[in-house]
Amino acid sequence: MDIPKFSAAPVRVAAPPAFVTPPPAPGPRIRPRPLADLLALVRPGQWVKNLAVVPLALLDTRTWTPSGAGRILWALTVFTLASAIVYVINDLADRERDRLHPAKRHRPLAAGRIGTGGALALTAVLAAALTGAVLPRPVAEWWPVTVYLVLSLSYSRGLKHIPLLDAFIVATGFVLRLALGCAAVGRPVPQWLAVCVFSFCLLLSLGKRRHELTAAEPGHRPALSGYTVGFVDHLIGLIAGLTAVSYLLFLDEDPVFAGAAHTTALLSALCAVFGLARYLQVLLVEEGGGDPVRLLLRDRATLVNSALWAVLIGTALLLAAPPASPA
Structure with missing residues (x-):
């Protein structure tokens, strides 16, 4: 019995159509400002x-x-x-x-x-x-x-x-x-005030870099290649302590806060320490701190604490002001 022979010609499969990315939909027209x-x-x-x-x-x-x-x-x-x-x-x-x-x-x-x-x-x-x-x-x-x-x-x-x-x-x-x-x-x-300002602003700057390491794209800021989260955390702890100590030394040694103003001014150190603690809480616990100005202006706890600090410092300055000379 003859077995029929089938052609071994290859089967041609049609190539899938090339994928064409549709053009993006036109966005809303933005008026120039x-x-x-x-x-x-x-x-x-x-x-x-x-x-x-x-x-x-x-x-x-x-x-x-x-x-x-x-x-x-x-x-x-x-x-x-x-x-x-x-x-x-x-x-x-x-x-x-x-x-x-x-x-x-x-x-x-x-x-x-x-x-x-x-x-x-x-x-x-x-x-x-x-x-x-x-x-x-x-x-x-x-x-x-x-x-x-x-x-x-x-x-x-x-x-x-x-x-x-x-x-x-x-x-x-x-x-x-x-x-x-x-x-x-x-x-x-004032020397200790200058140290306090420097260390506090360095703390905010390091906090911003820590936020960029964890939340943003590190490649955007080339200097981030020299930081790690652990390294920045060690620096933040060191700088926060320097900020608190230098503020206390400024209040204790500056002649502006002499006499009755001294005790009131020292009370403001509690607000300063709380403010540092709140910032570290936002930075390390809440993973915030990307915009320090936004934090200082919009965080309720920070705003209330800053207002209390301003009242204490203002009271101390009023107590330290020399009495007005009689006419």
């Missing part, structure tokens, strides 16, 4: 940093005069202009890297809503305003803002990529804010 974008570029939400440090020069009751208040207002304006220049230049330098960050990609330069030319023009206007504000004054009053600009521009040019040095430079900027306020009113910088 150049003035709002220019304002966002100078980060007005960060100006509270100047308000929190520069007026510390008014802890000396001898500066409680209309002239002293005017000088502090001048110092606030000068540092606000200087910090705005630094923010714009920093965003210019980081615009490509910011485009890869889930939050920073919405900044005006990274999003392309403001071009390089517009940012440079804004920088020139801010620099002209700053120059006009400082030149009529003696150099002894505005040298801290010059050091701040040099240090900050060096930071933007590459020092921010060096681990530890990046955080130390940020903290030094706040000491320079304090120095400008003291120079404006002719008061020497």
Whole structure:
């Protein structure tokens, strides 16, 4: 019996259709807001940093005069202009890297809503305003803002990529804010207050880096390659202790808080320690701390504690103020 032979011709299978990514749906049209974008570029939400440090020069009751208040207002304006220049230049330098960050990609330069030319023009206007504000004054009053600009521009040019040095430079900027306020009113910088400001701001800076290590993309900030969560946690414990001790030493040794004001001022140390503990709780337990300014302004416990601290310090300063001379 003959067995039929079947053809061994290969079976051709039709290739699957190539996958074509559908074009993205057009998003809502965003109306251009150049003035709002220019304002966002100078980060007005960060100006509270100047308000929190520069007026510390008014802890000396001898500066409680209309002239002293005017000088502090001048110092606030000068540092606000200087910090705005630094923010714009920093965003210019980081615009490509910011485009890869889930939050920073919405900044005006990274999003392309403001071009390089517009940012440079804004920088020139801010620099002209700053120059006009400082030149009529003696150099002894505005040298801290010059050091701040040099240090900050060096930071933007590459020092921010060096681990530890990046955080130390940020903290030094706040000491320079304090120095400008003291120079404006002719008061020497209290040494222990300067240490306290530096260590507290270093603590916030390290806390921000810890948050970036755990919640953000470490590749966005090259300096994070020199940090680990464990290393930062050890530093945070050390710096928090230094902050509390230096604050106590400032209250105990500064002649402003002499006499009846001494006990009231020392009570404020309880608020200072609670504030540190609350920040560490947010940072280590709640995994927050990415935006220290937001924390300080929106956390209820921190706001209430800060208000109580302000009342105690204000009372101590009133007790320390010299009695008014009779007419």
